[in-house]
Amino acid sequence: MHFEFNVEGGNFSKAGTASSQLKKILKQLNVDPRIVKRVVVALYEAEVNIVAHAFSGTIYIDIDTEKIEIKLVDEGPGIPDIELAMQQGYSTASPEVREMGFGAGMGLPNMKNNTDRLLVTSEVGKGTTVEMTTYLNS
């Protein structure tokens, strides 16, 4: 089954709409609640990333009886060093900004912990694509 959701950059009041929708779908499909929780947490994190950093984005979700595949494509600034961004605690925020409480640098690592496969590709100045796969029978 295929689903698509649009994400608006900068609108935090709508952030989480796609993850809520996916959660409802997975519950209706009788997916194990623990898997639902992991998938939804990962998607929420990714969705908020688009809202926080990009101009706009689209979420493509494909579900079959084996796996859930989610692809998030955004138009935005892109990530210069993905490997660095994947490290826990890494953030683009400056020390002063972080002292105020911004940018804890938990986003990508949290997504990785909650999916079976995570692939991030990015082009600076164009945008970022995040692909996440979760297997249902592992």
Add this chain to the structure above:
Amino acid sequence: MEHSNFHHALKIREDLCIGCSHCMNVCPTEAIRVKNGKSVLYGDRCVDCGECFRVCPVSAIIIDHDDFNYIFDYKYRVALVPAVFTGQFPEDISLRQIYSVIMDIGFTHVYEVENGVEVLAEAINEVAAKHPEKKPLISSFCPAIVRLIQVKFPSLVENIMLLKPPLDISALHIRKELTSKGIPEEETGIFYVTPCAAKIAAIKDPVGEKSSAITGVINMDILFNKVYRQVKQKNNQLCTLPVEGMMSKKATCWSLTNGEAPYVKGRSLAIDEIKNVIDFLERLENEEVSDIDFLELRACDESCAGGVLTISNRFLTAERLRNHAEDYHPNLDVQHPDATPKIIENKEYLMQHIEIGEIKPRSMMKLDENMAEAMKKMEKVNRIMQLLPMVDCGICGAPSCQALAQDIAQGEATIKNCIFIQKILEQRGELSLDESIQIMQDIWGFGKTNKYRDLKGI
């Protein structure tokens, strides 16, 4: 689809129901449909919150309870009274008057439910410290909330603390005390005075436990009427002097909103009213909110003071309980020789029995047990949704277009139930007027469609 298996205290009386659909429209879990002019309850979705009971204009929704005279089957009759019961009475009626009258009308003992809090509060903090993985710990106090999480938020079931509510702890205490006086267990009847339907369901069909220590349930409105009448009629007659002591401030206010939360270590939040709770749990499930240690969640606005079986205004009840709590002073709390010993004296025994078994999810959301089948049904739901008008008018007998689409996919309704589709089918000549009237009558009953037809001379 199966629609029962669970005991519900809420029942719809078919002889009284006028099929007005008020209940269907307020049900937070979409558990009600209208068929043949009567409301029908889907038992697997109902959480006994009682919102339907509140709005029924003809009192066709009833709350099952035990007959008052059932208490006389027992030699020793304990009234287990929650603090909100005393909050139902005007200020000029004292707590002692209320207890005195409860004994005059047939009980041998009166005991306040929230005494159990003295043992429970400590146990909550112990569980929180022992199970950091359960964070946030969700209170098991409100049975409608426990059921709501089971049916609507299965992934949060693990967060519910597996501890008995104050009610069951107090019942165990009083049972033990009476047994220790040599009273045979079968001669003791413990009767809980309930402010809501969910507590009844919890006693008749406990979650995480095999049986309840409580013998029977009496609805609060019924006992209030009996007691208030006696209070009014009593003038200088002999009366029974109650012997029980007072409850602490903490215990008196426990059943009100923010009654539990302040006593749990860490960051606690109190949320009342079932729609507020649903909204919050949606966010919690997405992990949009984190770092909360404890959640006090109650189905009714103003918690038990707003229970569906209460009589007084919920805000006045809450105010009275706070006043009672202010009146408490340890120095005034002198133990009467005949009173039930303080619950804390039985702490060790009660702590051994305070835990309840595993609470299992019973999701109402799933379209089918089998995922492949569920996907087929979901595709069907999505196709149907594109045909429906999305106005949620309820004329089809379901609370929303989405609910109708799901009912159709489950084989429990047809798309012809939608009035918009009917009009198109009529226009195309695929549905006769007689058939269309018949469909309406199958949903709303014979009477409603004939009111206008039978009227002459407009």
